[in-house]
Amino acid sequence: xxxxxxxxxxxxxxxxxxxxxxNGTFGVMAYLERQHLCLAMNxxxxxxxxxxxxxxxxxxxxxxxxAPGGSTKQEYVQRAEKAxxxxxxxxxxxxxxxxxxxGQRVHVAQGTALPAxxxxxxxxxxxxxEWEPEMQLSVEQAEVSYRLGxxxxxxxxxxxxxxGTDTLLCQVEQTQKGLAQQIxxxxxxxxxxxxxxxxxxxxxxxxxxxxxxxxxxxxxxxxPFRFCAxxxxxxxxxxxxxxxxxxxxxxxxxxxxxxxxxxxxxxxxSAACETCAEEKGRRDAQQLQALLEGEHDMIAxxxx
Numbered sequence: 001x002x003x004x005x006x007x008x009x010x011x012x013x014x015x016x017x018x019x020x021x022x023n024g025t026f027g028v029m030a031y032l033e034r035q036h037l038c039l040a041m042n043x044x045x046x047x048x049x050x051x052x053x054x055x056x057x058x059x060x061x062x063x064x065x066x067a068p069g070g071s072t073k074q075e076y077v078q079r080a081e082k083a084x085x086x087x088x089x090x091x092x093x094x095x096x097x098x099x100x101x102x103g104q105r106v107h108v109a110q111g112t113a114l115p116a117x118x119x120x121x122x123x124x125x126x127x128x129x130e131w132e133p134e135m136q137l138s139v140e141q142a143e144v145s146y147r148l149g150x151x152x153x154x155x156x157x158x159x160x161x162x163x164g165t166d167t168l169l170c171q172v173e174q175t176q177k178g179l180a181q182q183i184x185x186x187x188x189x190x191x192x193x194x195x196x197x198x199x200x201x202x203x204x205x206x207x208x209x210x211x212x213x214x215x216x217x218x219x220x221x222x223x224p225f226r227f228c229a230x231x232x233x234x235x236x237x238x239x240x241x242x243x244x245x246x247x248x249x250x251x252x253x254x255x256x257x258x259x260x261x262x263x264x265x266x267x268x269x270s271a272a273c274e275t276c277a278e279e280k281g282r283r284d285a286q287q288l289q290a291l292l293e294g295e296h297d298m299i300a301x302x303x304x
Contacts, residue, residue, distance in 0.1 A: 004139035010132045015040075019137040019144045023161045026264060028168060029115070030137075030144040030159055035129050037122040037146050037157055040115035041168065041229075045266040047116040049225050115188055117229060117264055118212075122172065123182040124148065124155055155179040167284045168262040175256070183238065183249040183260055185229065187212060200242045201274060206233040207281070208240050210247050211274050227266040228274040230281035234259040234289060261285055 006019060013019070018029035018040065029040040131150040138145070142163075147156040155174040162169055172180050187198045201209040208231040213224035236254035240247055263281035270276040 005137050007134070007136040009134050012133065013135050019135065021137070021142055021144055021159065021161055023142075023163050023165075026161050026166050026168065028120075028144075028159065028161065030135065030146070032133060032135070032146075033121070035131065035133060035148060036124060037159075037170075039120040039122075039159060039168065039170070041117035041120060041262065041264075042115055043117050043166065043227070043264045043266070045268050046225070046227050046264070049266070049268060117227070118188065118210075119186040120168070120170075120260075120262060121182075121184040121186070122157060122170065122180060122260070123184060125179050125181055128155065128179065153179070162284060165284060166264045166280060169284075169288065170260040170262075171257070172254075172260065173257050174254075177254060177256065180254055180258075181251055183231065183233075183251065185210060185231065185247040185249075185262075187245045188214075196245065198242070198245055198247065200240055200247055203241070204237075204239040206237055207231070207278070208238075208247070208249060209274055209278055225267065226273055227264060228277040230263045230265075230274075230277035232261040232263070232281040232285040234261070234285060234292075236260075259288060261288070 008017070012035075013030075013032045015029070015031050018031035020027060020029050022028065022042075025044045027042050031038050031040070128148050128150075131148045131153075134147045134149075136145050137143075142160065144159045145156065146159070147154060149155075153175050155172070157173075158171045160169045161167070174180050187196060196212070196214045199211045201211055210229045210231070211226070212229065213226045215222055215224040231249065233249075233254075236251055236258035238249040238251045238254075240249045242248075261281055261284055263277050263284060265273040265276035265280060267273050
């Protein structure tokens with residue numbers, strides 16, 4: 001029985017209300033954008049190796065780099081006590097985590113975040129725009145479920161981060177073919193990011209690889225950080241095209257039940273991160289396929 005969770009009914013779930021899941025290394029925030037399911041993806045190595053606060057330059061220059069945020073616990077406590085004497089809680093929070101340079105005014109963040117791996121969208125047919133959405137986070141199952149329905153028609157998705165892996169799994173079910181139409185991977189924009197070079201390596205079929213790199217304006221001397229996201233489809237076939245910083249996979253054949261897997265590998269894991277991500281995705285896709293076939297066999301045996 002479910003004991004802990006969050007459920008949204010007949011309401012749009014914006015970024016500020018996103019539902020989080022993850023396994024400690026790879027995580028997503030699930031929300032809606034014009035009824036499309038959006039999954040803002042972050043990977044520990046991508047975020048912390050690319051972020052200017054944790055860049056290669058910061059590692060060389062910061063004495064306590066390997067402490068959280070580049071500071072020791074005692075340094076945090078001292079800064080917090082000093083900041084709270086004359087700042088609001090929000091300003092103190094920001095000043096403690098990101099102390100401004102001398103002569104600069106503290107910048108107060110307003111709940112923003114950076115999906116460093118990218119934003120994965122499952123886009124549905126135009127007629128679904130008026131359908132009623134439901135979204136739920138199950139803590140016990142460590143999954144987010146989404147349903148968009150009207151009468152007997154519906155499309156639903158269950159999102160998980162596979163434990164012990166760098167892979168996201170999204171299982172989609174539609175009452176008729178064609179309700180799910182596109183899978184879109186958008187790489188982050190702005191946020192003082194530089195040298196962003198997403199490159200689509202495979203353009204059709206059921207396997208797609210996107211090689212990415214980025215650096216930060218605050219660390220111009222650092223080489224761009226490289227990683228790869230590999231997208232695998234089960235029971236679906238598509239054709240991809242690159243539109244600037246967006247990869248669009250048009251679903252040409254998608255069964256009533258199909259799955260999307262996204263696997264991530266970085267240059268810290270392998271210099272050939274593209275090959276590594278493809279192998280991860282292929283391995284997890286094969287394991288999932290075997291599991292699904294096993295479930296079908298079990299159901300068939302029970303029926304007989």
